[in-house]
Structure formats: C-alpha cells, structure tokens
Amino acid sequence: MIEIRIHGRGGQGGVTLAKIIATTRFLQGDSVQAFGLYAAERSGAPLQAFCRYDSKPITNRNLIYEPDHVIVLDPTLVGPGIASGLESGGWILINTPQEPAAFAHDFERHGLATVDATQLARRHELGTRSVPIVNTALAGAVGRMLGFPLEHVHAALEHLGFGGGNLAAASEAFECVDLLKTTGSPTVATSETAALSRERSPSFIDGAGGALPGIKTGLWATQRPQRQQMVPPCNHVCPAGNDVQGFLAALARDEVDEALAILLRTTPLPAVCGRVCPAPCMDNCNRIGLDGAVNVRQLERFAGDHGTATVERSSKRHETITIIGSGPAGLTAAYHLARLGYQVTVFEAASEIGGLLRGGIPEFRLPDEVLDREIARVKDLGVAFETSQPVRRNGLFALAQSQDAVLVATGLQELSSLRLGASDADWIDQGIEFLARSHRGKVRVDSESVVIIGGGNTAIDAARSALRLGAAKVRILYRRTRDEMPAIPEEIEEALAEGVEIEFLTQPISVAGNGSQASVHPSAKITCRRMELGEPDDSGRRSPVEIPGSDFDVWCHRMILALGQSPDLTVFPEGTEVRDNGQLLGLLEKPVFAIGDLATRDGTVAGAIGSGRRSAHHIHETLSGELLGSTAQQEAASRRGRVDVWRDEVIHPEAMKLHLFERRRATTGVEIDAAERRMSFDEVHVGLDNASEAKRCLSCGVCNECDACVTYCPEGVLKRVGHDYVFDSSFCKGCAVCA
Numbered sequence: 001m002i003e004i005r006i007h008g009r010g011g012q013g014g015v016t017l018a019k020i021i022a023t024t025r026f027l028q029g030d031s032v033q034a035f036g037l038y039a040a041e042r043s044g045a046p047l048q049a050f051c052r053y054d055s056k057p058i059t060n061r062n063l064i065y066e067p068d069h070v071i072v073l074d075p076t077l078v079g080p081g082i083a084s085g086l087e088s089g090g091w092i093l094i095n096t097p098q099e100p101a102a103f104a105h106d107f108e109r110h111g112l113a114t115v116d117a118t119q120l121a122r123r124h125e126l127g128t129r130s131v132p133i134v135n136t137a138l139a140g141a142v143g144r145m146l147g148f149p150l151e152h153v154h155a156a157l158e159h160l161g162f163g164g165g166n167l168a169a170a171s172e173a174f175e176c177v178d179l180l181k182t183t184g185s186p187t188v189a190t191s192e193t194a195a196l197s198r199e200r201s202p203s204f205i206d207g208a209g210g211a212l213p214g215i216k217t218g219l220w221a222t223q224r225p226q227r228q229q230m231v232p233p234c235n236h237v238c239p240a241g242n243d244v245q246g247f248l249a250a251l252a253r254d255e256v257d258e259a260l261a262i263l264l265r266t267t268p269l270p271a272v273c274g275r276v277c278p279a280p281c282m283d284n285c286n287r288i289g290l291d292g293a294v295n296v297r298q299l300e301r302f303a304g305d306h307g308t309a310t311v312e313r314s315s316k317r318h319e320t321i322t323i324i325g326s327g328p329a330g331l332t333a334a335y336h337l338a339r340l341g342y343q344v345t346v347f348e349a350a351s352e353i354g355g356l357l358r359g360g361i362p363e364f365r366l367p368d369e370v371l372d373r374e375i376a377r378v379k380d381l382g383v384a385f386e387t388s389q390p391v392r393r394n395g396l397f398a399l400a401q402s403q404d405a406v407l408v409a410t411g412l413q414e415l416s417s418l419r420l421g422a423s424d425a426d427w428i429d430q431g432i433e434f435l436a437r438s439h440r441g442k443v444r445v446d447s448e449s450v451v452i453i454g455g456g457n458t459a460i461d462a463a464r465s466a467l468r469l470g471a472a473k474v475r476i477l478y479r480r481t482r483d484e485m486p487a488i489p490e491e492i493e494e495a496l497a498e499g500v501e502i503e504f505l506t507q508p509i510s511v512a513g514n515g516s517q518a519s520v521h522p523s524a525k526i527t528c529r530r531m532e533l534g535e536p537d538d539s540g541r542r543s544p545v546e547i548p549g550s551d552f553d554v555w556c557h558r559m560i561l562a563l564g565q566s567p568d569l570t571v572f573p574e575g576t577e578v579r580d581n582g583q584l585l586g587l588l589e590k591p592v593f594a595i596g597d598l599a600t601r602d603g604t605v606a607g608a609i610g611s612g613r614r615s616a617h618h619i620h621e622t623l624s625g626e627l628l629g630s631t632a633q634q635e636a637a638s639r640r641g642r643v644d645v646w647r648d649e650v651i652h653p654e655a656m657k658l659h660l661f662e663r664r665r666a667t668t669g670v671e672i673d674a675a676e677r678r679m680s681f682d683e684v685h686v687g688l689d690n691a692s693e694a695k696r697c698l699s700c701g702v703c704n705e706c707d708a709c710v711t712y713c714p715e716g717v718l719k720r721v722g723h724d725y726v727f728d729s730s731f732c733k734g735c736a737v738c739a
Contacts, residue, residue: 001054002146003064007082008073010045013135017071018049020139023156024148025053033058046077046220069093071142073117073134079224079729083107091145093177095134100180115141115177117169124165136162140170141177150174216730223734225718225727230651230701234281234296239606240273241613242266244281244296245702251299251694259691260307263300267609268311268335269328269374272357274301275366275685277606278488286653286700292666294696295688302688304374313381314341319404319623322347324391324571327355328605329596330409331378332612333619338381340620346383349390356411357605359436360458362465363681365491396571400592405619408572409596409612412565412603418453420511427515427524431458431562438465446470449522451554453477453508454562455485456603460492462560463500467678474500477554479507479531479544494684497674503554505531507544515557522555567598591622651701658698667693709738 004021008014015036022032033052050064066085072078075096083092091111094103097119100112117134120126127133136157143153153170157163234244243262250259263270277297285293319342323330326348334344352358354371379385391399399406415430431454437443450466452459455478463474476495478485481504485492496502506528515524530550533542572594593599595615596608617628670686671677677684709725710718717728718738 001052001056001058001060002069003067004051004069004071005064005067006049006051006071006073007077008047008049009077010047011131012073013133014047014049014073017073017135017138017142018051020135020153020156020160020162021051021142022053023159024139024143024152027155027159028152030055031058033061037063069146071138073138076222076224078103078106080106081729083110086110093138093141093145095138100178104180111145112180113141113145113177115173117141117173120169120172124169126165126169136166137169137173140173143170144174144177145179217733221729221732221734223736224729225732225734225736225738227703227725229703230649230655232700232702233284233286233650233652234294234700236650237280237284238610239280239602239604240267240277240609242300245697245699247303248294248296248299248694248697249699249702249704251303251691252697254691256303256307256691257309259303261309263303264309264311264377266613268332268377269304269357269605269609270300271304271370272328272366272374273606273609274298274304275370276357276361278604280606286651286656286658287696287698289653290658290661291663295666295668295693298667298669298685298688299691299694302691305370305687311339311377311381313339317341317343319343320345320402321405321407321619322399322403323407323409324396324399325349325355325409325411325596325598326353326385327409327411327596327608328357329411329598329608329612329615330355330407331375332609333407333409333595333616334383335378335381336613336616337619338378338383340616342620344383346385347389347391348385348387351388353385353387355409356432359439360432360461362435362438362461362468364464364468364677364684365461367683391571393571393573396592404591404623406592407615407619408592408594408598409608410568410571411597411608412601413568414566415561416563416565417561418508418511418563420508425511425515427513427517427558428511429558429560431462431560432565434462434560435465438469444469445558447472447520448517448557449473449475449555450558450560451475451477451526451556452560452562454564455480455487456562456564457487457491459560459562460487460495460500462562464491464495464498464678465681466558466560467498467500468681475554475556476500476502477506477508477526477528478502478504480533480541481505484533484541494671494674498678499674503528505533505544507531507546508554509551511559515559517557522557524556524559526554526556526559528552528554564603567594567601591619593619656698656700661698664696666696712737 006014006018018034018036022034026032030053033050036047036049052058052060052064066087067090068087069091070082070086070093072082072092072094075094078094086092088109089111091113092107093113095117096114097116098114100114103112115137117137118132120137121132121134122129126136139153139157140150142148143150150171153174154167157166157170232245238244243266247259247262250262260270267273274297279297281296282293287294321337321342321344323334323344323346326346330346334346337344348355350359353375357366357371396406415432431452434443435458445466448471450471450473452463452474455476459476463476466474482492508526509529510527511524513524528551530547531544532547534545535543537543593615596611597603600607600611602608602611621627667688669688671684672682672686705723707720710720714735714737715731715733717731719726
C-alpha cells in the first residue's frame with residue numbers, strides 16, 4: 001500500500017488533489033481512499049488531506065502518520081512538520097518556483113520535486129489570481145514523480161469532470177516538474193527537527209509575571225522563520241576574493257590570529273595589500289552614508305603585521321609546476337599550488353624576488369622587510385625560487401615539455417611612450433624603470449625640475465620619489481581632471497601635501513632640448529595644449545578634447561613617462577591569444593597558462609592575487625579533476641554554521657536599518673608629517689594602534705550572532721546552538737519578532 005499526505009491551505013484544492021490521485025489509481029483497478037482533515041477549516045487555514053492506494057482491499061481508516069510521500073501545496077508550510085513520519089527515500093513534492101536543491105539540506109533522506117503550480121494555475125486561469133487552484137497542475141507533477149503515465153492522469157481528470165485548462169496545466173507540470181533524488185542521513189545537531197526534542201529557550205516574558213506559551217501551533221502558523229544571509233558588498237567587490245566581512249568580524253572579537261588565518265585562505269600577501277590596495281571594498285562600504293567607510297585597508301595591514309597563523313600543506317603530490325614571474329600573481333599561484341601539495345619552482349628575471357612589488361612600489365609605501373616577510377611565507381611551503389633567470393620563447397617550450405604545467409605571470413612589461421620624437425633621449429625616463437633604479441639607489445635628481453606625464457599610481461609614486469631624491473620642483477601633467485585620475489585618491493592627497501604640483505587638462509604635444517642637468521636652468525621644453533572633457537570613451541571616462549590655440553611650454557631637466565603598460569607576448573608562439581584562466585592551446589600537450597596582469601590587464605596587486613588563486617585552482621582541477629573554488633561567502637557560511645538560505649545577492653544600504661547604528665568616526669591611523677616624510681623613504685603610514693576600527697563593520701547581510709532574535713522571541717522557540725539558530729516550529733506562532 002502507498003500512502004500520501006498532502007499539506008495545504010483552505011481554498012487551494014488539497015482534498016480534491018487527493019481524490020484526483022486516488023481516481024488515477026482507481027481507474028487502473030486499485031483499491032483507494034481519499035479524505036481530508038477539515039477541523040475548523042477556513043480559507044487560508046492549514047489543512048491536511050490523505051490518499052491511499054493498494055492492489056488489495058484497504059481496511060485501514062486511520063489518518064496517515066507515516067506516509068510514503070508528501071505533497072505541499074503552499075511553500076510557506078515547508079518545515080520539519082511536513083516530513084514527520086515520512087519514510088526514508090520517500091518523495092516530497094513542493095509547489096514552488098525554487099529548485100529542489102534549495103531544500104536538500106533540510107530533507108537529506110528524501111527525494112525532492114518542485115514545480116511552480118501557482119504560476120501554471122494563473123496561466124490557465126484556474127481559480128483567481130489571488131487564490132489560484134493548483135491541484136490539477138500538481139496532479140500532473142505527481143504522475144511524473146510516481147511514474148503514472150500522463151494519459152492516466154488525464155483520464156482521472158476527465159472522469160471527475162475537469163477539462164480545458166486543467167488538462168493543459170497537468171500536462172505542463174508533468175513535463176516541467178524538477179526531480180532530485182537525494183541520499184544520506186539527516187544533519188545532526190543543526191537541523192530544525194532536532195529542536196523538537198530540546199528544552200525551549202527562555203523568552204523576554206520570563207520574569208515579568210508570564211510563562212512560556214504552552215499551545216502547539218504546528219502548521220497553523222501563517223509565517224515560518226528562516227535564517228537567511230546575503231553577500232556583503234566588500235566581499236563582492238574584493239579583487240583578491242577575500243572574506244572581508246569574516247576577517248573584520250574576527251578583529252572585532254580581538255582575534256587577530258583568526259583574522260590572519262581567514263585572510264591566508266585566499267591571499268599570501270595581506271600585509272602588502274594592506275598597504276597598496278586601492279581598496280574597492282571601502283568605496284563600496286555601506287557605512288559610507290552613515291559616517292564613512294570602515295578602514296578595511298589598514299585593518300588588513302594590522303592583521304598581516306600583528307597576526308600569527310600556520311598555513312597547512314596537503315600531502316605531497318608528484319606533479320611539478322613552474323611559474324615564470326614572482327610578482328603578486330606568481331607568488332599567489334605558487335602559494336596555493338604548494339598548499340595543494342604540488343612541487344613548485346618560480347623563475348624570476350630580476351636578481352630579487354617580488355617583481356613589481358619589489359621594484360615598482362617605493363619603500364615609503366611598501367618597505368622591503370614587509371615584502372620579505374610575506375615571501376618567506378611562500379618559501380616555507382617549499383616553493384623554490386630561481387632569480388636572474390629570464391625565460392624566453394625557447395625556454396618556455398623546454399619547460400612545457402619537462403613540467404606538468406607552466407604558469408606565465410610576467411605582468412605588463414611593454415611600456416607606453418608619447419612618440420613625440422625624443423623618447424630615447426637620456427633625459428626621458430619610463431616611470432617603472434625610474435622607480436626600479438630609485439629602489440636600487442641608482443638615480444639622483446638633485447635640484448632638478450622634474451615633469452611626470454600620467455595620472456596613475458606609477459605617476460604619483462614617481463613624483464613622490466623624485467621629491468625624496470632631491471628634486472627642486474615636481475609637476476604631473478595629466479590630460480583629464482582629478483576625478484578621472486586612476487591613482488589611489490589617498491596617494492594623490494599625500495603627493496599634493498608633500499609639494500607635488502598637478503597640471504590637469506594638459507596634453508604634451510612635442511618635446512625639444514637636451515634636458516641638461518649641468519645648469520640650474522631647465523633646458524628641455526615640453527609644448528603642451530589645454531584640453532576639455534568631451535564624451536566618455538570605452539573605459540567610461542570622458543575623453544579629453546584639444547582646445548585650439550591654447551598651447552604653452554613647460555621647462556624641465558627630466559621627463560618621466562607613466563602612461564601605462566601592456567603585456568609583452570614575445571615569450572609565446574606567434575598569434576597566441578591570452579585570456580584570464582585560459583590555457584594557451586596549440587603550444588604543447590602540457591597546460592600552459594597566462595595569469596595575472598599578463599592575462600587580465602587589471603593593473604592592481606589585489607587583482608593579480610585573485611587571478612593567481614583562480615589559476616592555481618584551475619591548474620589543480622585540470623591535473624587532478626578535483627573541483628575547488630568556493631567563494632568567500634560560502635567559506636564564511638561553512639565556518640559560521642548552517643544557513644537555511646544563502647542569497648547570491650549583494651545587500652545595499654537601502655535594505656538596511658542604518659538608523660539603528662551609532663555614529664562613529666573612522667580611525668585613520670598615524671602618518672608622518674608631510675614636511676618630514678619627503679626627506680626620506682621611511683614608510684609614510686605607521687598603521688593602527690589597535691583593531692577597534694573593525695567594530696565599525698556593520699556585518700552587512702551576514703548574521704553577527706548578536707542573539708537579539710533569541711532574546712526577544714516571545715515563545716522561546718528559538719535557541720542558539722554553537723553558530724546555529726534552531727527553531728522549534730511546533731510552538732512558533734509566526735509573529736516575526738525575530739525578523
């Protein structure tokens with residue numbers, strides 16, 4: 001005998017659905033029963049209906065307490081009660097637009113089926129739009145779920161007098177019902193059903209002359225609580241893929257080591273990023289409209305500088321992988337591959353490890369000892385480094401033959417020029433080369449007048465370095481306005497405070513002279529033209545337009561070009577197409593990948609870190625077949641306990657109750673006075689004294705375990721168990737105070 005229990009509300013046709021299913025079997029010769037439990041039925045009130053069928057005569061007249069299958073007409077009724085007594089492996093059919101997987105965690109021992117019967121009923125005008133009759137559509141879904149031919153379902157409907165739209169709705173549901181057969185055991189200690197056997201929690205009425213309500217509501221509640229989390233904007237936009245909200249929450253608890261451990265799951269360079277990242281997380285912080293963004297960059301630096309954490313390595317694998325380039329992408333890929341057990345060797349063309357981090361960022365922003373400390377973390381995992389080892393095209397072919405995989409992380413090495421006829425003059429420098437020579441102590445600009453062309457971080461770094469190297473005057477020429485400058489805004493402010501001048505809406509059109517440093521009078525002339533902003537270009541920034549007759553001259557001893565870089569593809573075969581995470585096909589049988597700025601052209605350290613991690617996971621999946629790549633929010637959810645629903649949706653300020661939070665100014669940290677800092681390459685920012693700034697994080701969209709919902713539940717049906725919140729739905733009234 002097969003027994004089916006139906007959960008619905010008055011007016012949805014649940015009892016009629018039981019009759020339709022019974023008729024489907026009756027017409028095939030089975031003995032059947034179909035009846036409802038009406039009690040005080042009213043429209044919208046929960047009810048149950050029952051159906052039995054058997055090839056033998058049925059003599060049992062009791063209600064069905066241990067059904068073989070369950071049907072739910074209203075998704076608000078979904079909860080532990082619907083599975084009460086349900087046989088392991090039995091089906092649960094739910095009228096919902098959601099996929100079965102959305103319910104798999106709560107009903108791990110059962111098959112799951114879902115169909116949007118409500119939408120089908122409305123489409124075929126069954127009932128009214130406000131009260132659609134979903135039973136005939138669900139009858140078609142039941143037929144598919146239990147293996148009844150569609151013609152048997154149609155025969156039952158016609159026998160009972162249903163036609164037209166009812167037959168069409170049943171047919172559509174038969175075709176579109178989504179089936180998921182799950183196996184496994186129920187979740188222990190965190191499942192909602194486990195709460196039924198637990199002692200109820202105290203409620204806010206205790207001690208005020210009241211007692212816990214004693215009436216079980218079960219399925220009579222019109223609303224049911226469900227724990228839900230959304231994606232914080234900082235996690236969503238982080239180019240490195242860090243769990244920003246997670247590490248801030250750890251710092252707010254004064255767990256600095258735990259904060260570092262969370263960061264090290266995604267990046268090996270938190271102390272670096274905490275100094276040089278443009279921090280899009282701060283630009284997107286929901287606290288901006290309240291009292292300013294949380295200072296995430298400085299807090300990441302604090303965790304990197306003060307935390308201690310051990311990085312675990314998986315068992316050693318036999319595959320060998322070579323990475324070309326030791327910049328942020330190469331270091332990150334090496335770090336994650338080594339953690340996965342691979343034998344990794346990194347080739348670096350320069351004499352020191354670090355790539356752009358070493359020579360392209362001045363020490364007043366990123367001290368050598370900080371970078372060395374982060375690199376040591378990668379070395380400790382067993383990664384081997386070969387310095388002064390440039391790899392050309394033939395070398396790449398040889399490595400591709402001898403290694404199981406090769407990752408090329410050479411960054412953006414092709415430097416842009418103005419092409420004004422004098423780019424090879426000895427008084428014209430490229431910004432990256434100027435910074436590298438400055439780092440090695442190979443350049444001085446005593447008493448010179450220096451002009452920098454460009455508006456990015458390299459331009460700002462070169463200008464500030466020139467001041468520290470003794471320049472008498474430093475000017476930046478930029479063809480757009482300050483609003484369009486791609487440099488980090490704080491770095492622009494610091495440069496201006498140190499004495500760097502910026503000429504906006506200025507475009508060089510020709511250069512002349514010898515740039516002699518022998519005289520105090522500048523001998524190089526840069527003819528410039530004034531610009532105005534026109535329509536936006538492909539990047540979204542407004543394009544500069546020349547103003548005729550506005551030419552003027554700028555004199556200098558030295559001109560530094562910081563116009564951006566592009567990939568140098570000469571290491572690859574002719575015609576190679578480079579793309580993020582894409583294998584370079586047609587080279588050799590072994591996988592060769594371009595990663596970091598070489599593939600993405602992102603141009604930020606955080607972006608290169610993200611590419612390095614994604615590429616390492618991609619390589620691992622290619623070589624082992626094991627899937628990785630869980631997102632920061634999924635990792636956070638698994639760390640903090642079960643979440644009933646994780647909505648892949650970013651939460652914005654308008655969805656939050658910002659008026660409930662205290663206003664508190666951001667902590668910016670200490671920095672050296674502008675007049676003092678321009679005299680040396682000492683680090684400008686001293687950093688935060690403590691991590692109290694993390695307490696300003698609003699924990700947007702993510703439960704911060706304040707326990708207010710537990711405290712104020714009037715029924716005492718909500719209980720905290722570890723990081724989980726468990727509802728005893730048998731007593732819940734659906735009052736929504738917890739929400």
